[in-house]
Amino acid sequence: MTSEVRQKAALAQDAAAIMNRLTTEQKNTALLHMADALLSGQAAIIEANALDLQRGREQGTSPSLLDRLALNGDRVAAIAEGLRQIVGLPDPVGELLEHFDRPNGLKVEKVRVPIGVIGMIYEARPNVTVDAAGLCLKTGNSVVLRGGSAAIESNRKIVEVLKAALGETAMPADAIQLIEDSDRASVNEMLKLNGLLDVVIPRGGASLIRNVVENATVPVIETGAGICHTFVDASADFDMASAIAFNAKVQRPSVCNSMETLLVHEAFAEKHLVRLADRFIQAGIELRGCERTTSLLASAKPATDEDYGTEYNDYIMNIRVVSDLDAALDHISRFGTKHSECIVTGNAQNADRFIHEVDAAAVYHNASTRFTDGFEFGFGAEIGISTQKLHARGPMGLPALTSTKYRVFGNGQIRG
Template sequence: MSEVIAKSKAAKEAATVLNTLTTTQKNEALLLMADALTSEQNRLLAANAEDIERGRAQGTSESLLDRLKLTPQRLAAIADAVREIVELPDPVGEVIAAFDRPNGLSIEQRRVPLGVIGIIYEARPNVTVDAASLCLKTGNAVVLRGGSAALSSNRSIVAVLREALSRSAIPEDALQLIEDSDRKSVDEMLKLNGLLDVIIPRGGASLIQNVVQNATVPVIETGAGICHTYVDESGEYAMAEAIALNAKVQRPSVCNSMETLILHETFARKHFAALADKFREADVALKGCDLARVLVPSIESASAEDYATEYNDYILNVKIVKDLDEALIHIRRFGTQHSECIVTENSANAERFLQEVDAAAVYHNASTRFTDGFEFGFGAEIGISTQKLHSRGPMGLPALTSTKYRIVGSGQIRT
């Protein structure tokens, strides 16, 4: 029996126990997990250092190493995120609807766990904790398959968390890590109907497309983030500068960072040169359309392939447009329905942008970096869904539930 099948079967059995636990029992387990992350900090940082050293030796970019790196501060924040999940309402058992039928049947629709969730992700060890915490809080067992770049970190984290679960009511087998780094282990997970109830991929476009195209298990797609910030003609320069720099520079390696800055031509002629200087000071390499290169000749040319690229790095495309219509056309062509922003003082243009842009999150005068479960008040997130079923946007606890109808009668039969 393969590792994937053996661990998925163990998770399936554990899910039947997990489904019966109270919110108090689940929260007690999460608190033990949070405490373990801080008490075992040195052990976790040592394992993470192995991944960082191996990544540097293999020529991994600094932006990707940043996604991989753990620090005492980041571990403390991850543990705090688990404690915040404890404080959030447990959606399991929530009555969504209740009604009586004329024949005397009483019907309730309640939230229930999905069952066993498979998470396939890349070099972000914080996802290991986020996914485990959110799944367990909602009564779901979880089978994790992280990227090989974070294998040492993930092994150590899962070992620490399972040790904490062994002192709780949650079976430690409810949390599983697939350690086989061969791609065949991913392919095997994609076909585990009957053991896995849903798969959630988190990572780059190639990983997500592989899962979406080849899985027979239902998939919640967390899409790539080619996010845009459009500065309209009436955009206030100081605000536009602050939002654009934050959206690109604050943490470029994540999916809600900006990949293309779209500028109204009137705004660009006044302000693009100054804005370009600010990006250079932040070590951002600029690529632009023909007019952008006329206004700032030192930047590289941007191709259609560039506009369709999720860099997750200190690289930014610039597109100059004549009006909002052209900006919307560009976003429809190259956007990934993740997060889009307009900076404008024109309320009609803002409303039109918010209404017409088809994305999970649309912003007026705020950075796309806020598309995040923590920032939305959901605690940690399981991912940001760019599809429309069964969840969209940052996925917190309710997104990890399904529903069940409970019908109580007094002997009714259908005629």
């Protein structure tokens, strides 16, 4: 008997052949129908979401995770608006990237094409279901969605609404598939679907991403895990450093581009660390630090290597006092996840070294790491933030969901 995973992936593959023939206008029309359907179906979606929330409370899910899971009228409207924004973005499919003529008369073009069938494996937030579907469909891909069990009722209803909307358009409803089996085995099966899935994109916590990367035979675009640092150099302006570091940690601690460790030059720390840390303490941040930090801050707990290697996504922050730029670079090289790193400095030479030597998807001089985001970079919505180096890196907008094809035109040439 064919499993749910394999059956739905096969349906998505069949639909991909049709997706490849759709025009930009047809794709945009389908996305607008989906947006309208979310609004007209919001009562049913919120009702389904209430079942997920009730189950979450019964299972002791934290308030912060319940908030990420929760849907209401405003949030459904925002999700629908996200689809409308995708409609307004340029369609990368068919874009001519380069062209050249060969001495034998062959004319060669390199163009963007859909990847094919994309598998998305993600956790609690039901908005990801719509974001992922919208981005994949805009780029002519089919998508197989496998969300977390915490949002299964919400995701089931959302996909039902979206597929019904596609029934009124040229886009095949089978281009969206939701894996409803919440057993971890369904994830592991997706990871081995070579020939049916062209790529898998995990979006969630470190353990989910690690499981996908370590066990997939299908190609993977690795996203997400963010142990991000802000290094405050000796020459940093206090007000600027305070504003950037506070924003990087406190504005939204639960996301992957938030700061987990604040590195502070020893000269700056002697003058300003107590005052700098006080703002975090007043915001309810638990501080953990090195010996020099705890000697300056009575409220800071000792930090371990395990702490420096942890993505908290919470109101917890490490502080480490370092002797110079080299020490900061060494710490980032050891504990960073190649996501987003920042230096706050008035020293142009140090800024240049940091920008060029730090190996990360996004490197900042005098700006918060919270800007690592598809919308903030002007890409519109994003499928995730890639921390790998192949094909796509950093915030992944529509072009990252395409591959390329060479189109070669001749008039009878043969190779001798």
